[in-house]
Amino acid sequence: MKIDTLFIDKTIPLDMELNYLISQINAEPQWVDDSKTVYDFINKADDPVLKAKSTLYVTKNKGAVVKECPGTSYYTCCDYTILHTGTFCTMDCSYCILQAYFHPPVLQYFAGLETLDHALEKTFSQNKIFRIGTGEYTDSLIWEKVSLVPKFLVEKFARQNNCLLELKTKTVNIDSLLPLDHNGKTVLAWSLNTPDIISSEEKGTASLKARFEAARQAESKGYRLAFHFDPLVIYPGCEIEYKKVIQQIFEYVSSQSIVWISIGTFRFMPKLKQLIETRFKQSTICYGEFILGLDNKMRYFKPLRIKLYKEIISCIKEYAPDLLVYFCMEDEEVWEKCMGFFPAKEGELGHMLDKSAVSHCDLNYNLL
Template identity: 40%
Template structure:
Protein backbone atom coordinates (compact mmCIF):
# COMPACT_ATOMS: atom_id res chain seq x y z
CA UNK A 1 0.00 0.00 0.00
CA UNK A 2 1.27 3.47 -0.91
CA UNK A 3 0.38 6.53 1.17
CA UNK A 4 1.13 9.98 -0.24
CA UNK A 5 2.39 12.52 2.25
CA UNK A 6 2.79 15.62 0.05
CA UNK A 7 -0.52 17.13 1.13
CA UNK A 8 0.83 20.65 0.82
CA UNK A 9 1.38 20.11 -2.91
CA UNK A 10 -2.12 18.69 -3.22
CA UNK A 11 -3.68 21.65 -1.43
CA UNK A 12 -1.75 24.13 -3.57
CA UNK A 13 -2.89 22.45 -6.78
CA UNK A 14 -6.52 22.21 -5.69
CA UNK A 15 -6.61 25.80 -4.44
CA UNK A 16 -5.11 27.09 -7.68
CA UNK A 17 -7.55 25.07 -9.78
CA UNK A 18 -10.60 26.21 -7.80
CA UNK A 19 -9.48 29.83 -7.94
CA UNK A 20 -9.18 29.71 -11.73
CA UNK A 21 -12.78 28.42 -12.05
CA UNK A 22 -14.66 30.64 -9.59
CA UNK A 23 -18.01 30.34 -11.40
CA UNK A 24 -18.01 26.54 -11.30
CA UNK A 25 -18.68 24.20 -8.38
CA UNK A 26 -16.85 20.94 -7.85
CA UNK A 27 -17.67 17.75 -5.98
CA UNK A 28 -14.35 16.15 -5.10
CA UNK A 29 -14.79 12.46 -4.42
CA UNK A 30 -12.48 10.09 -2.61
CA UNK A 31 -12.78 6.42 -1.78
CA UNK A 32 -13.42 5.06 -5.27
CA UNK A 33 -10.33 2.85 -5.26
CA UNK A 34 -9.72 2.50 -1.54
CA UNK A 35 -11.41 3.48 1.71
CA UNK A 36 -11.15 7.16 2.64
CA UNK A 37 -10.97 6.58 6.40
CA UNK A 38 -9.43 3.14 6.99
CA UNK A 39 -6.01 4.58 7.87
CA UNK A 40 -7.18 7.95 9.15
CA UNK A 41 -6.24 7.13 12.75
CA UNK A 42 -2.66 6.78 11.46
CA UNK A 43 -2.41 9.40 8.71
CA UNK A 44 -4.68 12.01 10.36
CA UNK A 45 -5.43 13.23 6.83
CA UNK A 46 -9.01 14.20 7.65
CA UNK A 47 -7.77 16.72 10.20
CA UNK A 48 -6.13 18.59 7.33
CA UNK A 49 -8.58 17.87 4.52
CA UNK A 50 -11.78 18.90 6.27
CA UNK A 51 -10.57 22.35 7.47
CA UNK A 52 -9.02 22.97 4.04
CA UNK A 53 -12.31 22.38 2.22
CA UNK A 54 -14.21 24.34 4.86
CA UNK A 55 -12.53 27.45 3.44
CA UNK A 56 -13.26 26.71 -0.23
CA UNK A 57 -16.33 28.45 -1.63
CA UNK A 58 -16.87 26.32 -4.74
CA UNK A 59 -16.02 22.75 -3.71
CA UNK A 60 -17.34 19.98 -1.50
CA UNK A 61 -15.30 16.97 -0.41
CA UNK A 62 -16.84 13.50 -0.15
CA UNK A 63 -15.21 10.89 2.08
CA UNK A 64 -16.41 7.33 1.32
CA UNK A 65 -15.96 4.52 3.82
CA UNK A 66 -17.13 1.17 5.16
CA UNK A 67 -15.51 1.86 8.51
CA UNK A 68 -16.46 3.45 11.82
CA UNK A 69 -13.17 5.35 11.91
CA UNK A 70 -14.76 8.78 12.38
CA UNK A 71 -13.32 10.10 15.66
CA UNK A 72 -11.08 12.62 13.92
CA UNK A 73 -14.06 14.15 12.12
CA UNK A 74 -16.37 14.93 14.99
CA UNK A 75 -14.77 18.14 16.28
CA UNK A 76 -13.59 19.62 12.98
CA UNK A 77 -14.91 22.94 11.57
CA UNK A 78 -16.34 21.60 8.30
CA UNK A 79 -18.92 24.33 7.46
CA UNK A 80 -21.00 21.76 5.60
CA UNK A 81 -18.33 21.38 2.92
CA UNK A 82 -17.39 17.79 3.69
CA UNK A 83 -19.83 14.97 3.07
CA UNK A 84 -19.30 11.60 4.75
CA UNK A 85 -20.67 8.60 2.86
CA UNK A 86 -21.01 4.93 3.63
CA UNK A 87 -21.00 1.94 1.33
CA UNK A 88 -23.79 -0.35 2.52
CA UNK A 89 -24.90 -3.93 2.01
CA UNK A 90 -26.99 -6.40 4.00
CA UNK A 91 -25.19 -8.08 6.89
CA UNK A 92 -25.40 -11.39 5.03
CA UNK A 93 -23.06 -9.97 2.38
CA UNK A 94 -20.92 -8.02 4.85
CA UNK A 95 -20.16 -11.25 6.70
CA UNK A 96 -19.30 -13.24 3.57
CA UNK A 97 -17.95 -10.69 1.08
CA UNK A 98 -16.69 -7.76 3.20
CA UNK A 99 -14.77 -9.70 5.80
CA UNK A 100 -13.48 -7.72 8.79
CA UNK A 101 -15.56 -4.69 7.79
CA UNK A 102 -17.94 -3.28 10.43
CA UNK A 103 -21.50 -4.57 10.53
CA UNK A 104 -24.31 -2.56 9.01
CA UNK A 105 -25.54 -1.38 12.41
CA UNK A 106 -22.07 -0.10 13.32
CA UNK A 107 -21.76 1.86 10.08
CA UNK A 108 -25.15 3.47 10.57
CA UNK A 109 -24.32 4.37 14.17
CA UNK A 110 -21.17 6.10 12.90
CA UNK A 111 -23.24 7.90 10.27
CA UNK A 112 -25.60 9.16 12.94
CA UNK A 113 -22.67 10.54 14.96
CA UNK A 114 -21.44 12.39 11.88
CA UNK A 115 -24.91 13.77 11.23
CA UNK A 116 -25.11 14.96 14.83
CA UNK A 117 -21.79 16.73 14.20
CA UNK A 118 -23.40 18.56 11.28
CA UNK A 119 -22.02 16.57 8.37
CA UNK A 120 -24.07 15.89 5.27
CA UNK A 121 -24.40 12.14 4.68
CA UNK A 122 -24.34 9.96 1.59
CA UNK A 123 -25.02 6.27 1.12
CA UNK A 124 -23.84 4.03 -1.69
CA UNK A 125 -25.40 0.71 -2.64
CA UNK A 126 -22.63 -0.16 -5.04
CA UNK A 127 -22.41 -2.98 -5.76
CA UNK A 128 -25.95 -4.20 -5.45
CA UNK A 129 -25.72 -7.99 -5.52
CA UNK A 130 -28.52 -10.18 -6.83
CA UNK A 131 -29.27 -13.43 -4.96
CA UNK A 132 -32.20 -15.39 -3.58
CA UNK A 133 -33.68 -13.24 -0.84
CA UNK A 134 -32.08 -9.98 -1.93
CA UNK A 135 -35.40 -8.13 -1.77
CA UNK A 136 -35.98 -8.79 1.92
CA UNK A 137 -32.35 -8.13 2.87
CA UNK A 138 -31.99 -4.84 1.00
CA UNK A 139 -35.43 -3.64 2.10
CA UNK A 140 -34.30 -4.15 5.69
CA UNK A 141 -31.18 -2.07 5.03
CA UNK A 142 -33.25 0.81 3.65
CA UNK A 143 -35.52 0.73 6.70
CA UNK A 144 -32.53 0.70 9.05
CA UNK A 145 -31.04 3.77 7.36
CA UNK A 146 -34.10 5.87 8.10
CA UNK A 147 -34.45 4.44 11.58
CA UNK A 148 -30.96 5.74 12.36
CA UNK A 149 -30.57 9.04 10.51
CA UNK A 150 -32.67 12.03 9.50
CA UNK A 151 -33.35 11.86 5.74
CA UNK A 152 -33.20 15.65 5.52
CA UNK A 153 -29.47 15.37 6.19
CA UNK A 154 -28.80 12.96 3.31
CA UNK A 155 -27.26 14.46 0.18
CA UNK A 156 -27.77 11.45 -2.05
CA UNK A 157 -28.05 7.69 -2.28
CA UNK A 158 -26.43 5.94 -5.23
CA UNK A 159 -27.35 2.60 -6.77
CA UNK A 160 -24.94 0.55 -8.84
CA UNK A 161 -25.39 -3.08 -9.83
CA UNK A 162 -22.41 -5.44 -9.58
CA UNK A 163 -20.01 -4.96 -12.49
CA UNK A 164 -16.32 -5.50 -13.06
CA UNK A 165 -13.82 -5.92 -15.92
CA UNK A 166 -13.87 -9.43 -17.37
CA UNK A 167 -10.29 -10.20 -16.33
CA UNK A 168 -11.20 -9.57 -12.67
CA UNK A 169 -13.48 -12.64 -12.66
CA UNK A 170 -10.52 -15.02 -12.66
CA UNK A 171 -8.75 -13.00 -9.95
CA UNK A 172 -11.79 -13.15 -7.67
CA UNK A 173 -12.15 -16.90 -8.18
CA UNK A 174 -8.47 -17.49 -7.45
CA UNK A 175 -8.12 -15.22 -4.44
CA UNK A 176 -11.58 -15.69 -2.97
CA UNK A 177 -12.83 -19.14 -4.01
CA UNK A 178 -15.54 -18.98 -1.36
CA UNK A 179 -17.08 -15.80 -2.82
CA UNK A 180 -20.61 -16.04 -4.18
CA UNK A 181 -20.57 -12.86 -6.26
CA UNK A 182 -19.10 -14.63 -9.30
CA UNK A 183 -21.91 -17.19 -9.25
CA UNK A 184 -24.47 -14.74 -10.61
CA UNK A 185 -25.36 -14.79 -14.30
CA UNK A 186 -23.13 -12.04 -15.69
CA UNK A 187 -22.67 -11.03 -19.32
CA UNK A 188 -20.27 -8.60 -21.03
CA UNK A 189 -21.73 -5.11 -21.36
CA UNK A 190 -20.97 -2.49 -23.99
CA UNK A 191 -18.21 -1.14 -21.75
CA UNK A 192 -16.51 -4.55 -21.57
CA UNK A 193 -17.48 -5.11 -17.94
CA UNK A 194 -19.38 -8.14 -16.74
CA UNK A 195 -22.87 -7.15 -15.59
CA UNK A 196 -26.20 -8.66 -14.68
CA UNK A 197 -28.75 -8.86 -17.48
CA UNK A 198 -30.37 -5.48 -17.94
CA UNK A 199 -33.86 -6.59 -16.78
CA UNK A 200 -32.34 -7.78 -13.49
CA UNK A 201 -30.57 -4.46 -12.97
CA UNK A 202 -33.71 -2.52 -13.77
CA UNK A 203 -35.75 -4.62 -11.35
CA UNK A 204 -33.26 -4.01 -8.54
CA UNK A 205 -33.12 -0.27 -9.21
CA UNK A 206 -36.90 0.11 -9.33
CA UNK A 207 -37.36 -1.77 -6.07
CA UNK A 208 -34.65 0.16 -4.26
CA UNK A 209 -35.96 3.53 -5.43
CA UNK A 210 -39.51 2.65 -4.40
CA UNK A 211 -38.39 1.58 -0.91
CA UNK A 212 -36.24 4.68 -0.42
CA UNK A 213 -38.82 7.16 -1.67
CA UNK A 214 -41.61 5.52 0.32
CA UNK A 215 -39.72 6.61 3.45
CA UNK A 216 -37.89 9.69 2.17
CA UNK A 217 -39.32 11.08 -1.07
CA UNK A 218 -37.06 14.13 -0.88
CA UNK A 219 -33.78 12.17 -1.08
CA UNK A 220 -31.85 12.28 -4.36
CA UNK A 221 -31.28 8.76 -5.73
CA UNK A 222 -29.11 8.21 -8.79
CA UNK A 223 -27.81 5.30 -10.86
CA UNK A 224 -24.10 4.61 -11.28
CA UNK A 225 -22.69 3.94 -14.73
CA UNK A 226 -25.99 3.16 -16.43
CA UNK A 227 -27.22 4.24 -19.85
CA UNK A 228 -30.04 6.72 -20.48
CA UNK A 229 -32.11 3.73 -21.65
CA UNK A 230 -31.86 2.12 -18.22
CA UNK A 231 -32.77 5.39 -16.50
CA UNK A 232 -35.81 5.61 -18.78
CA UNK A 233 -36.94 2.11 -17.81
CA UNK A 234 -36.38 2.67 -14.10
CA UNK A 235 -37.89 6.15 -13.76
CA UNK A 236 -41.28 7.03 -15.30
CA UNK A 237 -39.96 10.57 -15.70
CA UNK A 238 -36.16 10.26 -15.52
CA UNK A 239 -34.56 13.35 -13.94
CA UNK A 240 -31.62 13.24 -16.33
CA UNK A 241 -34.02 13.87 -19.23
CA UNK A 242 -34.27 17.52 -18.22
CA UNK A 243 -31.06 18.07 -16.24
CA UNK A 244 -27.54 16.58 -16.42
CA UNK A 245 -26.72 14.27 -13.52
CA UNK A 246 -23.85 16.52 -12.47
CA UNK A 247 -26.28 19.41 -11.95
CA UNK A 248 -28.70 17.20 -10.03
CA UNK A 249 -25.93 16.24 -7.62
CA UNK A 250 -24.70 19.83 -7.32
CA UNK A 251 -28.19 20.95 -6.32
CA UNK A 252 -28.43 18.15 -3.77
CA UNK A 253 -25.45 19.36 -1.73
CA UNK A 254 -24.24 22.90 -2.44
CA UNK A 255 -27.28 24.79 -1.08
CA UNK A 256 -26.61 23.16 2.30
CA UNK A 257 -23.02 24.38 2.61
CA UNK A 258 -22.46 27.24 5.00
Protein backbone atom coordinates in the same frame (compact mmCIF):
# COMPACT_ATOMS: atom_id res chain seq x y z
CA MET B 1 -4.99 -0.55 9.63
CA LYS B 2 -2.60 -3.46 10.28
CA ILE B 3 0.71 -2.71 8.56
CA ASP B 4 3.51 -5.28 8.89
CA THR B 5 5.96 -3.68 6.46
CA LEU B 6 6.56 0.04 5.89
CA PHE B 7 8.55 1.24 2.88
CA ILE B 8 9.31 4.94 2.45
CA ASP B 9 10.70 6.65 -0.64
CA LYS B 10 14.10 8.16 0.26
CA THR B 11 13.14 11.45 -1.40
CA ILE B 12 10.26 12.07 1.06
CA PRO B 13 11.29 14.65 3.70
CA LEU B 14 10.99 13.61 7.35
CA ASP B 15 8.48 16.33 8.25
CA MET B 16 5.52 16.57 10.63
CA GLU B 17 3.24 14.55 8.33
CA LEU B 18 5.66 11.66 7.90
CA ASN B 19 6.71 11.63 11.57
CA TYR B 20 3.07 11.37 12.58
CA LEU B 21 2.42 8.49 10.18
CA ILE B 22 5.50 6.58 11.37
CA SER B 23 4.44 7.09 14.98
CA GLN B 24 1.03 5.55 14.30
CA ILE B 25 2.30 2.45 12.48
CA ASN B 26 3.93 -0.38 14.39
CA ALA B 27 6.51 -1.23 11.73
CA GLU B 28 10.14 -0.24 11.32
CA PRO B 29 10.53 2.12 8.31
CA GLN B 30 12.58 0.82 5.39
CA TRP B 31 13.86 3.62 3.15
CA VAL B 32 14.00 2.64 -0.55
CA ASP B 33 15.37 4.19 -3.73
CA ASP B 34 12.40 3.30 -5.91
CA SER B 35 9.24 1.21 -6.15
CA LYS B 36 10.96 -1.92 -7.51
CA THR B 37 11.89 -3.06 -4.01
CA VAL B 38 8.24 -2.80 -2.98
CA TYR B 39 6.92 -4.58 -6.07
CA ASP B 40 9.42 -7.43 -5.69
CA PHE B 41 8.53 -7.84 -2.00
CA ILE B 42 4.82 -8.08 -2.80
CA ASN B 43 5.12 -10.24 -5.92
CA LYS B 44 7.12 -12.99 -4.24
CA ALA B 45 4.24 -13.68 -1.81
CA ASP B 46 1.89 -16.62 -2.43
CA ASP B 47 -1.01 -14.15 -2.42
CA PRO B 48 0.37 -10.77 -3.60
CA VAL B 49 -3.00 -9.06 -3.15
CA LEU B 50 -3.21 -10.08 0.51
CA LYS B 51 0.45 -9.20 1.08
CA ALA B 52 -0.12 -5.75 -0.39
CA LYS B 53 -2.84 -5.06 2.18
CA SER B 54 -0.33 -5.17 5.04
CA THR B 55 2.51 -3.45 3.13
CA LEU B 56 2.50 0.35 3.01
CA TYR B 57 4.58 2.35 0.55
CA VAL B 58 4.91 6.05 1.32
CA THR B 59 5.82 7.92 -1.84
CA LYS B 60 5.06 11.00 -3.94
CA ASN B 61 2.12 11.30 -6.28
CA LYS B 62 3.79 11.41 -9.68
CA GLY B 63 0.56 12.12 -11.56
CA ALA B 64 -2.37 14.51 -11.34
CA VAL B 65 -3.57 15.26 -7.82
CA VAL B 66 -7.02 16.46 -8.92
CA LYS B 67 -8.63 14.81 -11.93
CA GLU B 68 -11.97 13.91 -13.43
CA CYS B 69 -13.55 10.52 -12.73
CA PRO B 70 -12.64 8.14 -15.60
CA GLY B 71 -16.28 7.06 -16.18
CA THR B 72 -17.21 5.73 -19.61
CA SER B 73 -18.97 7.18 -22.63
CA TYR B 74 -21.51 4.34 -22.73
CA TYR B 75 -23.06 4.89 -19.30
CA THR B 76 -24.12 8.14 -17.65
CA CYS B 77 -21.39 9.58 -15.41
CA CYS B 78 -21.94 11.90 -12.44
CA ASP B 79 -18.98 14.21 -13.24
CA TYR B 80 -17.20 13.48 -9.98
CA THR B 81 -13.75 14.92 -9.30
CA ILE B 82 -11.08 12.67 -7.77
CA LEU B 83 -8.54 13.85 -5.22
CA HIS B 84 -5.74 11.31 -5.56
CA THR B 85 -4.30 10.73 -2.08
CA GLY B 86 -3.37 7.05 -2.26
CA THR B 87 -4.12 3.66 -3.74
CA PHE B 88 -5.52 0.30 -2.68
CA CYS B 89 -7.09 -0.70 0.63
CA THR B 90 -6.46 -2.69 3.80
CA MET B 91 -9.93 -4.25 3.78
CA ASP B 92 -10.51 -7.30 1.59
CA CYS B 93 -13.78 -7.27 -0.37
CA SER B 94 -14.11 -10.17 -2.80
CA TYR B 95 -15.59 -7.96 -5.52
CA CYS B 96 -13.02 -5.15 -5.24
CA ILE B 97 -11.93 -4.05 -8.71
CA LEU B 98 -8.64 -2.70 -7.31
CA GLN B 99 -7.36 -6.30 -7.06
CA ALA B 100 -7.28 -6.44 -10.84
CA TYR B 101 -6.76 -2.75 -11.57
CA PHE B 102 -3.23 -2.39 -10.22
CA HIS B 103 -0.31 -4.59 -11.31
CA PRO B 104 0.69 -5.47 -8.69
CA PRO B 105 -1.65 -3.84 -6.17
CA VAL B 106 0.31 -1.55 -3.87
CA LEU B 107 -1.02 0.23 -0.80
CA GLN B 108 0.42 3.67 -1.48
CA TYR B 109 0.19 6.78 0.66
CA PHE B 110 1.02 9.96 -1.23
CA ALA B 111 2.90 12.22 1.17
CA GLY B 112 2.91 15.98 0.80
CA LEU B 113 0.30 18.24 2.41
CA GLU B 114 1.75 21.18 0.48
CA THR B 115 1.12 19.36 -2.81
CA LEU B 116 -2.49 18.75 -1.80
CA ASP B 117 -2.85 22.35 -0.65
CA HIS B 118 -1.55 23.78 -3.92
CA ALA B 119 -3.77 21.55 -6.09
CA LEU B 120 -6.86 22.36 -4.04
CA GLU B 121 -6.22 26.11 -4.09
CA LYS B 122 -6.24 25.98 -7.90
CA THR B 123 -9.55 24.12 -7.82
CA PHE B 124 -11.09 26.44 -5.23
CA SER B 125 -10.23 29.44 -7.40
CA GLN B 126 -12.37 28.25 -10.31
CA ASN B 127 -15.82 29.70 -10.79
CA LYS B 128 -17.83 26.46 -10.58
CA ILE B 129 -19.07 23.83 -8.15
CA PHE B 130 -16.89 20.75 -7.59
CA ARG B 131 -17.85 17.52 -5.84
CA ILE B 132 -14.53 16.03 -4.81
CA GLY B 133 -13.80 12.64 -3.28
CA THR B 134 -10.76 10.59 -2.28
CA GLY B 135 -12.50 7.20 -2.51
CA GLU B 136 -11.94 6.22 -6.14
CA TYR B 137 -8.70 4.26 -5.70
CA THR B 138 -8.78 3.71 -1.94
CA ASP B 139 -11.16 3.89 1.00
CA SER B 140 -11.22 7.51 2.15
CA LEU B 141 -11.01 6.78 5.88
CA ILE B 142 -8.64 3.82 6.24
CA TRP B 143 -6.06 6.59 6.65
CA GLU B 144 -7.85 8.44 9.48
CA LYS B 145 -6.01 6.61 12.30
CA VAL B 146 -2.50 7.00 10.83
CA SER B 147 -2.53 10.18 8.75
CA LEU B 148 -3.09 13.91 9.13
CA VAL B 149 -4.71 14.10 5.68
CA PRO B 150 -8.41 13.53 6.56
CA LYS B 151 -8.32 16.25 9.25
CA PHE B 152 -6.33 18.53 6.93
CA LEU B 153 -8.89 18.11 4.13
CA VAL B 154 -11.95 18.74 6.30
CA GLU B 155 -10.40 21.94 7.67
CA LYS B 156 -9.18 23.00 4.23
CA PHE B 157 -12.58 22.58 2.58
CA ALA B 158 -14.26 24.42 5.49
CA ARG B 159 -12.53 27.63 4.40
CA GLN B 160 -13.94 27.85 0.86
CA ASN B 161 -17.38 28.07 -0.78
CA ASN B 162 -17.51 26.22 -4.10
CA CYS B 163 -16.32 22.66 -3.38
CA LEU B 164 -17.83 19.75 -1.47
CA LEU B 165 -15.60 17.04 -0.02
CA GLU B 166 -17.05 13.52 0.12
CA LEU B 167 -15.22 10.95 2.24
CA LYS B 168 -16.55 7.49 1.36
CA THR B 169 -15.84 4.48 3.56
CA LYS B 170 -16.73 1.04 4.87
CA THR B 171 -15.01 1.84 8.18
CA VAL B 172 -16.09 3.78 11.28
CA ASN B 173 -12.88 5.84 11.40
CA ILE B 174 -14.36 9.25 12.17
CA ASP B 175 -13.12 10.02 15.71
CA SER B 176 -10.64 12.73 14.70
CA LEU B 177 -13.22 14.36 12.40
CA LEU B 178 -16.08 14.71 14.87
CA PRO B 179 -14.67 17.72 16.81
CA LEU B 180 -13.71 19.67 13.67
CA ASP B 181 -15.38 22.83 12.41
CA HIS B 182 -16.28 21.44 8.99
CA ASN B 183 -18.50 24.42 8.08
CA GLY B 184 -20.93 22.15 6.23
CA LYS B 185 -18.48 21.47 3.40
CA THR B 186 -17.75 17.77 4.08
CA VAL B 187 -20.09 14.85 3.41
CA LEU B 188 -19.33 11.61 5.24
CA ALA B 189 -20.52 8.72 3.09
CA TRP B 190 -20.91 5.03 3.73
CA SER B 191 -21.03 2.16 1.27
CA LEU B 192 -23.87 -0.11 2.33
CA ASN B 193 -24.84 -3.70 1.71
CA THR B 194 -26.90 -6.42 3.34
CA PRO B 195 -25.52 -8.22 6.40
CA ASP B 196 -25.21 -11.39 4.28
CA ILE B 197 -22.97 -9.69 1.73
CA ILE B 198 -20.95 -7.81 4.37
CA SER B 199 -20.19 -11.03 6.26
CA SER B 200 -19.47 -13.16 3.18
CA GLU B 201 -17.86 -10.70 0.73
CA GLU B 202 -16.52 -7.70 2.71
CA LYS B 203 -13.78 -9.07 4.93
CA GLY B 204 -12.31 -6.61 7.41
CA THR B 205 -15.03 -3.98 7.04
CA ALA B 206 -17.26 -2.53 9.76
CA SER B 207 -20.61 -4.20 10.41
CA LEU B 208 -23.75 -2.60 9.02
CA LYS B 209 -24.85 -1.58 12.50
CA ALA B 210 -21.47 0.01 13.22
CA ARG B 211 -21.63 2.00 9.97
CA PHE B 212 -25.08 3.31 10.87
CA GLU B 213 -23.99 4.22 14.39
CA ALA B 214 -21.03 6.14 12.94
CA ALA B 215 -23.39 7.93 10.55
CA ARG B 216 -25.61 8.90 13.49
CA GLN B 217 -22.56 10.26 15.33
CA ALA B 218 -21.51 12.26 12.27
CA GLU B 219 -25.01 13.69 11.90
CA SER B 220 -24.99 14.78 15.55
CA LYS B 221 -21.92 16.90 14.74
CA GLY B 222 -23.62 18.59 11.80
CA TYR B 223 -22.05 16.56 9.01
CA ARG B 224 -24.14 15.90 5.93
CA LEU B 225 -24.33 12.25 4.88
CA ALA B 226 -24.47 10.11 1.76
CA PHE B 227 -24.98 6.41 1.19
CA HIS B 228 -23.89 4.22 -1.71
CA PHE B 229 -25.48 0.89 -2.58
CA ASP B 230 -22.75 -0.22 -4.94
CA PRO B 231 -22.45 -3.04 -5.61
CA LEU B 232 -25.98 -4.33 -5.23
CA VAL B 233 -25.68 -8.11 -5.42
CA ILE B 234 -28.53 -10.23 -6.76
CA TYR B 235 -29.22 -13.38 -4.74
CA PRO B 236 -32.37 -15.17 -3.49
CA GLY B 237 -34.24 -12.88 -1.11
CA CYS B 238 -31.98 -9.88 -1.76
CA GLU B 239 -34.89 -7.49 -2.39
CA ILE B 240 -36.25 -8.08 1.12
CA GLU B 241 -32.80 -7.73 2.69
CA TYR B 242 -31.98 -4.49 0.86
CA LYS B 243 -35.33 -3.03 1.92
CA LYS B 244 -34.43 -3.80 5.54
CA VAL B 245 -31.16 -1.90 5.09
CA ILE B 246 -33.04 1.09 3.65
CA GLN B 247 -35.46 1.05 6.55
CA GLN B 248 -32.52 1.17 8.96
CA ILE B 249 -31.04 4.22 7.25
CA PHE B 250 -34.05 6.28 8.23
CA GLU B 251 -34.22 4.78 11.71
CA TYR B 252 -30.67 5.96 12.40
CA VAL B 253 -30.54 9.35 10.63
CA SER B 254 -32.86 12.01 9.26
CA SER B 255 -33.53 12.16 5.54
CA GLN B 256 -32.81 15.91 5.77
CA SER B 257 -29.15 15.11 6.50
CA ILE B 258 -28.71 12.94 3.39
CA VAL B 259 -27.34 14.71 0.32
CA TRP B 260 -27.79 11.74 -2.03
CA ILE B 261 -27.95 7.97 -2.35
CA SER B 262 -26.33 6.22 -5.30
CA ILE B 263 -27.13 2.74 -6.55
CA GLY B 264 -25.33 0.39 -8.92
CA THR B 265 -25.24 -3.35 -9.40
CA PHE B 266 -22.17 -5.59 -9.25
CA ARG B 267 -20.05 -5.29 -12.40
CA PHE B 268 -16.54 -6.46 -13.01
CA MET B 269 -13.77 -6.82 -15.54
CA PRO B 270 -13.76 -10.43 -16.82
CA LYS B 271 -10.27 -11.05 -15.45
CA LEU B 272 -11.52 -10.34 -11.90
CA LYS B 273 -13.47 -13.62 -11.93
CA GLN B 274 -10.30 -15.72 -11.78
CA LEU B 275 -8.97 -13.64 -8.89
CA ILE B 276 -12.21 -14.09 -6.94
CA GLU B 277 -12.19 -17.84 -7.59
CA THR B 278 -8.58 -18.08 -6.42
CA ARG B 279 -8.73 -15.78 -3.39
CA PHE B 280 -12.32 -16.29 -2.21
CA LYS B 281 -13.08 -19.95 -2.79
CA GLN B 282 -16.40 -19.81 -0.90
CA SER B 283 -17.70 -16.83 -2.87
CA THR B 284 -20.41 -17.31 -5.49
CA ILE B 285 -20.67 -13.62 -6.31
CA CYS B 286 -19.41 -13.94 -9.90
CA TYR B 287 -21.76 -16.79 -10.89
CA GLY B 288 -24.93 -14.79 -11.52
CA GLU B 289 -26.63 -14.09 -14.85
CA PHE B 290 -24.02 -11.80 -16.37
CA ILE B 291 -23.48 -10.46 -19.87
CA LEU B 292 -20.62 -8.39 -21.29
CA GLY B 293 -21.57 -4.69 -21.16
CA LEU B 294 -20.63 -1.92 -23.57
CA ASP B 295 -17.79 -0.95 -21.23
CA ASN B 296 -16.33 -4.49 -21.42
CA LYS B 297 -17.41 -5.27 -17.87
CA MET B 298 -19.61 -8.16 -16.88
CA ARG B 299 -23.04 -6.90 -15.79
CA TYR B 300 -26.22 -8.53 -14.59
CA PHE B 301 -28.73 -9.17 -17.38
CA LYS B 302 -30.54 -5.83 -17.74
CA PRO B 303 -34.08 -7.01 -16.80
CA LEU B 304 -32.65 -8.34 -13.53
CA ARG B 305 -30.97 -5.01 -12.80
CA ILE B 306 -34.14 -3.09 -13.58
CA LYS B 307 -36.28 -5.32 -11.36
CA LEU B 308 -34.00 -4.82 -8.33
CA TYR B 309 -33.53 -1.10 -8.98
CA LYS B 310 -37.28 -0.49 -9.05
CA GLU B 311 -37.68 -2.19 -5.68
CA ILE B 312 -34.81 -0.22 -4.14
CA ILE B 313 -35.92 3.17 -5.49
CA SER B 314 -39.56 2.64 -4.50
CA CYS B 315 -38.50 1.76 -0.97
CA ILE B 316 -36.25 4.82 -0.60
CA LYS B 317 -38.98 7.12 -1.92
CA GLU B 318 -41.46 5.78 0.63
CA TYR B 319 -39.26 7.19 3.37
CA ALA B 320 -37.88 10.26 1.59
CA PRO B 321 -39.82 11.29 -1.55
CA ASP B 322 -37.57 14.25 -2.34
CA LEU B 323 -34.20 12.60 -1.70
CA LEU B 324 -31.86 12.56 -4.69
CA VAL B 325 -31.24 8.99 -5.85
CA TYR B 326 -29.02 8.38 -8.84
CA PHE B 327 -27.43 5.55 -10.79
CA CYS B 328 -23.71 4.98 -10.95
CA MET B 329 -22.91 4.06 -14.56
CA GLU B 330 -26.24 3.04 -16.08
CA ASP B 331 -27.79 3.64 -19.50
CA GLU B 332 -30.84 5.50 -20.81
CA GLU B 333 -33.22 2.53 -20.76
CA VAL B 334 -32.48 1.76 -17.11
CA TRP B 335 -32.96 5.41 -16.12
CA GLU B 336 -36.25 5.72 -18.01
CA LYS B 337 -37.74 2.47 -16.72
CA CYS B 338 -36.65 2.96 -13.11
CA MET B 339 -36.63 6.73 -12.59
CA GLY B 340 -39.06 7.87 -15.29
CA PHE B 341 -36.52 10.22 -16.85
CA PHE B 342 -33.00 10.28 -18.26
CA PRO B 343 -30.41 13.05 -17.71
CA ALA B 344 -29.63 13.13 -21.42
CA LYS B 345 -27.73 16.38 -21.78
CA GLU B 346 -24.00 16.32 -21.17
CA GLY B 347 -23.36 17.24 -17.56
CA GLU B 348 -27.05 17.07 -16.59
CA LEU B 349 -26.60 14.40 -13.91
CA GLY B 350 -23.64 16.32 -12.54
CA HIS B 351 -25.76 19.47 -12.39
CA MET B 352 -28.47 17.59 -10.44
CA LEU B 353 -25.87 16.53 -7.90
CA ASP B 354 -24.39 20.03 -7.78
CA LYS B 355 -27.83 21.45 -6.91
CA SER B 356 -28.22 18.94 -4.08
CA ALA B 357 -24.72 19.77 -2.84
CA VAL B 358 -25.51 23.50 -2.86
CA SER B 359 -28.83 23.08 -1.02
CA HIS B 360 -27.35 20.82 1.68
CA CYS B 361 -23.79 22.02 2.09
CA ASP B 362 -23.72 25.82 2.19
CA LEU B 363 -22.03 26.21 -1.18
CA ASN B 364 -22.29 29.27 -3.39
CA TYR B 365 -25.71 29.37 -5.08
CA ASN B 366 -24.49 31.90 -7.64
CA LEU B 367 -22.20 29.32 -9.26
CA LEU B 368 -25.04 27.06 -10.44
